[in-house]
Amino acid sequence: MSTHFSGLLRTSSSKPQYTFLLLFADLNRIAFHGNHRKHQGPPDLRQSWQSNRRDGTFARAAVPSGASTGIYEALELRDGGSDYLGKGVLKAVDNVNTIIAPALIGKDPTQQTAIDNLMVQQLDGTVNEWGWCKQKLGANAILAVSLAVCKAGASVLKTPLYKHIANIAGNKKLVLPVPAFNEFMVLPVGASSFKEAMKMGVEVYHHLKSVIKKKYGQDAINVGDEGGFAPNIQENKEGLELLKTAIAKAGYTGKVVIGMDVAASEFYKDDKTYDLNFKEDDNDGSQKISGDALKDLYKSFTVDYPIVSIEDPFDQDDWEHYAKLTAEVGAQVQIVGDDLLVTNPKRVQKAIDTKACNALLLKVNQIGSVTESIEAVRMSKKAGWGVMASHRSGETEDTFIADLSVGLATGQIKTGAPCRSERLAKYNQLLRIEEELGAEAVYAGANFRTPVEPY
Structure with missing residues (x-):
């Protein structure tokens, strides 16, 4: 590489960016845990996945944010309003807690494609001329879970994350x-x-x-x-x-x-x-x-x-x-x-x-x-x-x-x-x-x- x-x-000049929100997820519960400051300030979206397996599989992921963004990117869901200058992500957190979490409880984190397709195509399901656009749940909510699932899958299989990704892709x-x-x-x-x-x-x-x-x-x-x-x-x-x-x-x-x-x-x-x-x-x-x-x-x-x-x-x-x-x-x-x-x-x-x-x-x-x-x-x-x-x-x-x-x-x-x-x-x-x-x-x-x- x-x-x-x-x-x-x-x-x-750099534009101010606000990322982070900290989430915790397990197979029994996915819940908002608290705020975490990214390097630029207010919040980004973070997701943790803890399995109810006896091995206690745990994985955490954080989603970044762009300064110069393309108009065709999937929706990054923000709260608007005055808090964090409108850059809060409590709506995305709520989507994880109330929509994504209940649907994923009991799922096998090694089944990356099936879980991603469930979130993107069924739980969200919004489409524009360029495909699945994440207008309902937000790409930041979906990706936080997707990344955490990928890490959890690697942990369950007891393989390094990069090898797990290679296996998913067929590389x-x-x-x-x-x-x-x-x-x-x-x-x-x-x-x-x-x-x-x-x-x-x-x-x-x-x-x-x-x-x-x-x-x-x-x-x-x-x-x-x-x-x-x-x-x-x-x-x-x-x-x-x-x-x-x-x-x-x-x-x-x-x-x-x-x-x-x-x-x-x-x-x-x-x-x-x-x-x-x-x-x-x-x-x-x-x-x-x-x-x-x-x-x-x-x-x-x-x-x-x-x-x-x-x-x-x-x-x-x-x-x-x-x-x-x-x-x-x-x-x-x-x-x-x-x-x-x-x-x-x-x-x-x-x-x-x-x-x-x-x-x-x-x-x-x-x-x-x-x-x-x-x-x-x-x-x-x-x-x-x-x-x-x-x-x-x-x-x-x-x-x-x-x-x-x-x-x-x-x-x-x-x-x-x-x-x-x-x-x-x-x-x-x-x-x-x-x-x-x-x-x-x-x-x-x-x-x-x-x-x-x-x-």
Whole structure:
């Protein structure tokens, strides 16, 4: 698996995010336990599953929240009102207690697909043009239970979570991902192990810190939600130069490459142009460009810099320019759909049919269940795509996506800069998995786009 150190460098201010709510579930009772503060503040959804088996199986999961979210994501149910600035999740908790819990009492947690289908299709049952949308119960309520069930199933079977996930998906080869450290990312594809990849990423991160501090001053090295720096750069090329310099100073030119998370929906305008000066209050619109011009700009970046991945290069509904860019650079560069795909199997299928992109950004909370996430991954791999497992800006200390990335052999993971405990928790879990696998551990490295055959 390849690691992408995401969040190394940010070009826009972080938006406040509120995640957490703490739930406890057992086979006899699922009940609200209390609030737990996520790293950004008010609440997120947490779920614990305790079995009435004699072995006392217990599992806990927490659901993250996104800052920049796609309009096609499944519903994240919030309370509204004044408490927690409207970000409370008591409605979701009540849905777990009164609807989901009674239906799951006595169920076997090893039957992941059956339980997920019960929650998604029967207990919720809401559908829009893109499939199951979780408008009734909330994707955060369903996913909290789905993740906890997955962990409980692994515990019951006495198998590591990543192996349990691999078995559910039908994947026979475990792969440690290349870490992508975003929004400008560095990918240590030249490492021989995940441990070495972490060393490379950390060293580049600290060289980048020194370069930024020298050029922009002390304030520029404050970090955002994902641990990345936010210097006052005026254009993408300036950020790419900073990364290129930091990689060279660390001695990893040729071994560490670059990815971009553009989030282009943030600066797409009603007149179907992209405003490159969208951050400025006194914007006169002089830097608006067409989709074709933006495509050509990306192409120039791939010539001048070692860019191997571009995420969300266009608006989430701009299928035309996604397809154009993929056709022109897709052999050398992966074009990653995040807001475009929202981990939704139906949108993945449309992108496959239209050749709109060639990689999936896997965010389990966008779709709301483990089973649907696995379906999106399997479809992507069968299409020859890459898959990058991903955190959210409003992240928790839950390490599920680390096991998910190994179990599904995604080959890539982005979970922030090597900074902030909720980001480091995932990297530390991957280091533990690599140590546990020992001689059987495989690091994706340069094969991060296709680390295994489709399953």
